[in-house]
Amino acid sequence: MRKTIATILCLALLAMTAAGCADTATNVFSSLAGLAWSYCSGAGAWSSDLTIRADGSFTCQYHDSDMGDTAENYPDGTVYFGTFSGRMSVAEQTDENTWKIRVDKLEREPAKEEIADGVRYIPTEGCGLSEDDVMMLYAPGTPVSVLSEEMQLWAHVMDQENQETLENWFLASEANESGFVGYPVVWEDLTAEQLAERSGLTFSLPEDAGNAVYLYLAGEDLAEVRFSRELADGGKDVYFVRGKKQTMENGELIDISGMYYDWTDVEKTGFGKCYGTFGRARTDGEAWVEQLLWYDPESELVYSLAVFTADPDGLDIVGVAEKIMGK
DSSP, X not given: OHHHHHHHHHHHHHHHHHHHHHHHHHHHHHHHTTEEEEEOOSSSSEEEEEEEOTTSEEEEEEEEEETTOOBTTBTTOEEEEEXXXXXXXXXXXXXXXXXXXXXXXXXXXXXXXXXXXXXXXXXXXXXXXXXXXEEEEEOTTOBGGGSOHHHHHHTTXXXXXXXXXXXXXEEEETTTTEEEEEEEOOOEEEOHHHHHHHHSOOOOOOTTEEEEEEEEEGGGTEEEEEEEEEOTTSOEEEEEEEEEEOOOOTTOOOOOSOOOOOOXXXXXXXXXXXXXXXXXXXXXXXXXXXXXXXXXXXTTEEEEEEEEESOOTTXXXXXXXXXXXXX
């Protein structure tokens, strides 16, 4: 009997530990998502740019320009490039400011050498990451003294006199002699008119839309509008719509929402000449989030629309999308 109880307690402890690790991983990657990660020297024409999502998946793009490497058929120089994707996980939290992050998977997208618009493009393998590497993640506030001199260089703390702690998140790989700094992505808060002028997009909101906020991310030429709609029971549904100019092949679709949930009930949809997908997910609380992605081939605009609601029944997200486009 005692052995049985001991076994049950041991299994319970293991389950609690696993749940704790899962919570830690979720919290850490949630903090990293939305940052712009860069591995670069701060001078020169090369960088490796990383995007980490809340579920630990990531994409990485590397480019290095050599404008002096020319020939008659590529007079404007040579660019080395690579696009990678993969997944990370938390291997261990070592203290309140430091984690060990394992690169569980890393794949390079197939590419070939070509010459276009006077530039030679050459695929390359390196991006500052490698599969099975265990990297060190440091939170803002970590003492600079814990970093090696080389990592202080990649963290760009040597650029600042008397800097004693990290101002940004920092992901370091001793094996690859690389370090990625996570910079906050800065959205500009604009008026509707300013957003239309900067992005070329005009959003027609529903008549009952309130608390509208207009934002623009210059680096990605991405426009966003946030608004809410009052419900009969006194609650609110909150909407996030994004749009950007993007030329895509027939049937191609990309996700510009910046939301990474475990989408269910995913299905293809469309209206007018637009095509897209619909999905639904539970948030961390009791609320739901519905997402619609679509592409308008006539205007060459890609959109995303997400709505957070306590009750998804009766929501007409396609109708809202049509209204936003002025249809």
